[in-house]
Amino acid sequence: MSKPSVMRESRAGRTAATALMLLLAVYFLLPVYFLVVASTKPQGDLAATNGLLFSHFDLFDNLHTLFTRSDGIFGRWALNTVLYAVLGAAVGTLISALCGYALAKFRFRGREFLFSVILGGVLVPTTALALPLFLLFSATGLVNTYLAVFLPSIVSPFGVYLARIFADAAVPQELLESARLDGAGEFRTFFSVAFRLMTPALVTIFLFQFVAIWNNFFLPMVMLQKESLFPITLGLYEWNGQTARAPLLQQSIITGSLVSVLPVIVVFVLLQRFWRSGLAAGSLK
Amino acid sequence: MSTTVTRTRLAVATATAGIVVLAGCSSSGSSDQASGSSCAPAKGKVTLQYWNTVPGMDKVVALWNKQHPNVQVETKNISNDQYGTLGNALKAGKAPDLAQVGYDELPNLRTQSAFVDASACKAATAAKSKFVPWTWSQTSFGGTGVFAVPQDTGPMALYVRGDLFKKYDVAIPTTWDEYATAAQKLHKADPALDITFFDPNNAEWFNGLLWQNSAEMYGYSGDKWQVSVDSAQSRQVADYWQKLISEKVVRTDLAHGSTQMYAAYQKDQIATYVGAAWGYSMFRDNLPKQAGKWTVVPMPTWGTSGSSGDWGGSTVAFMKGSKHLYESVEFNTWLNTDPDALALENKLGGLYPAATAGLDLPALKQGVPYYGNEKIFDVFAASSKKIDTSFAWGPTQKTVNLALQDAMAKAAGGSGTLDDALAAAQAAALKSMKDQAIPAEAGK
Numbered sequence: 102m103s104k105p106s107v108m109r110e111s112r113a114g115r116t117a118a119t120a121l122m123l124l125l126a127v128y129f130l131l132p133v134y135f136l137v138v139a140s141t142k143p144q145g146d147l148a149a150t151n152g153l154l155f156s157h158f159d160l161f162d163n164l165h166t167l168f169t170r171s172d173g174i175f176g177r178w179a180l181n182t183v184l185y186a187v188l189g190a191a192v193g194t195l196i197s198a199l200c201g202y203a204l205a206k207f208r209f210r211g212r213e214f215l216f217s218v219i220l221g222g223v224l225v226p227t228t229a230l231a232l233p234l235f236l237l238f239s240a241t242g243l244v245n246t247y248l249a250v251f252l253p254s255i256v257s258p259f260g261v262y263l264a265r266i267f268a269d270a271a272v273p274q275e276l277l278e279s280a281r282l283d284g285a286g287e288f289r290t291f292f293s294v295a296f297r298l299m300t301p302a303l304v305t306i307f308l309f310q311f312v313a314i315w316n317n318f319f320l321p322m323v324m325l326q327k328e329s330l331f332p333i334t335l336g337l338y339e340w341n342g343q344t345a346r347a348p349l350l351q352q353s354i355i356t357g358s359l360v361s362v363l364p365v366i367v368v369f370v371l372l373q374r375f376w377r378s379g380l381a382a383g384s385l386k
Numbered sequence: 387m388s389t390t391v392t393r394t395r396l397a398v399a400t401a402t403a404g405i406v407v408l409a410g411c412s413s414s415g416s417s418d419q420a421s422g423s424s425c426a427p428a429k430g431k432v433t434l435q436y437w438n439t440v441p442g443m444d445k446v447v448a449l450w451n452k453q454h455p456n457v458q459v460e461t462k463n464i465s466n467d468q469y470g471t472l473g474n475a476l477k478a479g480k481a482p483d484l485a486q487v488g489y490d491e492l493p494n495l496r497t498q499s500a501f502v503d504a505s506a507c508k509a510a511t512a513a514k515s516k517f518v519p520w521t522w523s524q525t526s527f528g529g530t531g532v533f534a535v536p537q538d539t540g541p542m543a544l545y546v547r548g549d550l551f552k553k554y555d556v557a558i559p560t561t562w563d564e565y566a567t568a569a570q571k572l573h574k575a576d577p578a579l580d581i582t583f584f585d586p587n588n589a590e591w592f593n594g595l596l597w598q599n600s601a602e603m604y605g606y607s608g609d610k611w612q613v614s615v616d617s618a619q620s621r622q623v624a625d626y627w628q629k630l631i632s633e634k635v636v637r638t639d640l641a642h643g644s645t646q647m648y649a650a651y652q653k654d655q656i657a658t659y660v661g662a663a664w665g666y667s668m669f670r671d672n673l674p675k676q677a678g679k680w681t682v683v684p685m686p687t688w689g690t691s692g693s694s695g696d697w698g699g700s701t702v703a704f705m706k707g708s709k710h711l712y713e714s715v716e717f718n719t720w721l722n723t724d725p726d727a728l729a730l731e732n733k734l735g736g737l738y739p740a741a742t743a744g745l746d747l748p749a750l751k752q753g754v755p756y757y758g759n760e761k762i763f764d765v766f767a768a769s770s771k772k773i774d775t776s777f778a779w780g781p782t783q784k785t786v787n788l789a790l791q792d793a794m795a796k797a798a799g800g801s802g803t804l805d806d807a808l809a810a811a812q813a814a815a816l817k818s819m820k821d822q823a824i825p826a827e828a829g830k
Contacts, residue, residue, distance in 0.1 A: 143674070144671050144672060144674075145671065145672060145674035147645065147672070148646075148647075148648030148649045148652060148672055148673075149652040149673065171442075326462055328444075328463070339463055339465065339466065341466070342463070343439065343440075343463070343465050344643075345643060346440065346735055346736045346737075347441040347667075347734075347736060348667055348668055348671035350441065
């Protein structure tokens with residue numbers, strides 16, 4: 102008698118858990134759904150129709166308006182964002198890998214102290230750094246250039262931390278020694294042996310950096326004045342300030358927001374396999 | 387939702403404020419001695435900085451840059467935190483040559499010595515005759531100086547859903563008394579229908595109503611400011627709207643320009659809009675289905691006075707520290723009087739020109755399809771001519787606006803009245819001026 106009741110209970114429990122997950126999924130996806138629906142509407146339907154129901158399907162018109170507005174400035178912003186995010190994340194990942202590997206595999210004086218300092222860096226929010234960075238860049242004349250956003254983007258204390266933990270766990274000392282015995286230099290050893298073994302962690306770092314730079318708003322806002330250097334986030338913000346005088350901008354802001362989240366979703370779907378194994382590996386230590 | 391937005395903006399603004407201020411400290415070596423009074427053309431090529439909030443202004447400037455290779459202008463859009471950005475740049479000694487400043491903010495920035503007097507330039511003083519009189523008296527502070535050139539205005543009028551008035555057989559009001567009667571009739575005919583909405587967070591709009599009734603908020607004589615925010619004239623306006631609010635024939639739950647506001651209009655819940663010229667595109671673009679149902683008539687008047695009000699509008703001010711006053715004047719007068727420039731600003735930025743020549747732009751002489759091909763801008767042009775020219779803003783307008791909004795929100799919520807709001811704003815203005823050591827007294 103007791104056995105089926107336990108089973109029923111666990112089934113009930115499972116159903117409850119699934120229902121909860123479903124509810125949460127709906128909760129998290131609702132804004133995205135709204136964004137999709139709103140992007141298909143003409144400006145006149147935004148306030149006039151139910152926000153969660155489709156009305157006229159004007160998505161392609163909206164996209165056309167978005168990309169031709171102000172001589173196609175949105176395309177420029179999109180390109181800038183890709184440039185900042187892809188290049189920044191790639192270079193940032195490489196630097197993190199090098200640092201993490203060095204901290205894990207080389208013994209030198211002050212190693213743990215250095216690592217602690219980097220760990221401390223994880224705790225400092227990037228927003229808090231925007232002001233000192235602005236002053237620094239202002240003094241060197243780099244404000245209002247690509248480099249002003251790019252240079253801070255390639256630094257990631259969390260990436261270094263993750264790379265070190267992972268190099269510790271996934272790169273056996275013996276393998277490195279045999280590579281050295283075979284006559285490989287340090288760089289060769291790193292790129293041919295360690296780098297490959299660390300790939301899952303590196304993808305994780307890349308993703309973290311990519312998303313962080315893609316969504317970065319405050320740093321570009323502080324650093325940039327020229328519209329042609331803006332990333333999408335800042336560009337949309339600027340448009341948003343002008344809707345009182347140009348109401349039709351609102352639709353372009355919504356469509357622009359949709360366009361701007363798509364690449365992040367695509368990158369996540371493509372790289373999520375690596376992402377999961379990378380996170381798990383980090384959690385072991 | 388709107389509170390969150392405001393908060394984020396505030397946070398961002400505060401953060402940037404710190405940055406620019408610090409940047410100013412770090413580069414205190416640079417000199418900013420260029421005193422503005424002399425007006426000599428520069429030798430060689432000049433680059434001017436011009437900050438504004440007008441959509442499409444870069445296109446207008448591109449037109450100028452093409453025609454004037456030796457005076458190049460760079461624009462920056464500061465719509466997200468106009469006065470914050472400007473104030474910080476001023477403190478840091480990095481203000482642009484020219485900046486967009488609203489009429490109501492001019493006196494405040496002037497007390498902070500933000501401007502330079504361009505009256506040494508003949509072209510500046512000569513421009514006076516080209517503008518609607520009240521705009522020029524505000525940029526010159528009633529004197530002979532030229533601290534800014536008027537750019538656009540917001541003459542007010544009444545947007546009316548003609549079809550609803552017809553449906554319920556209510557006459558379109560021409561006076562505020564008739565307006566109140568119409569409010570009662572419409573609400574009685576359809577309990578879900580109100581004549582308009584009163585947005586307690588929109589002091590600028592309320593100021594437009596005060597302006598119409600010649601409720602002078604400030605005077606200046608004997609080296610002292612006279613504050614008269616709380617006056618018989620302003621109380622007349624406040625009591626009027628208080629009555630409509632108390633009788634629940636106006637909505638108080640809608641923020642101007644919000645999605646909720648448009649939704650209420652879309653559902654035929656509101657029959658009129660007391661608005662300015664620049665508002666015509668809001669309905670056209672957000673409520674296309676109501677095309678042909680809207681009409682624009684003169685603002686209801688107080689008794690026999692035909693006065694109208696102004697809501698919003700801006701100037702382009704000459705900022706302190708500019709090293710190229712001559713070129714700034716050249717560009718500024720072109721920007722705000724040249725027919726091509728005015729036409730482009732009207733088309734891209736929705737500006738309703740302050741220049742008298744601008745009132746004759748072809749685009750402002752035609753019927754507007756959304757409004758049943760009526761020549762609605764004729765109504766605004768007429769309104770523009772009936773705006774009280776002696777109305778002046780004071781140096782603590784922002785404080786007044788905030789105090790008004792705080793108390794108006796209470797009145798809308800049923801605790802307190804709009805009269806209380808005026809009293810609170812009056813006290814806040816006097817206190818603020820005392821704190822800033824600006825000599826002031828209560829006016830009559």
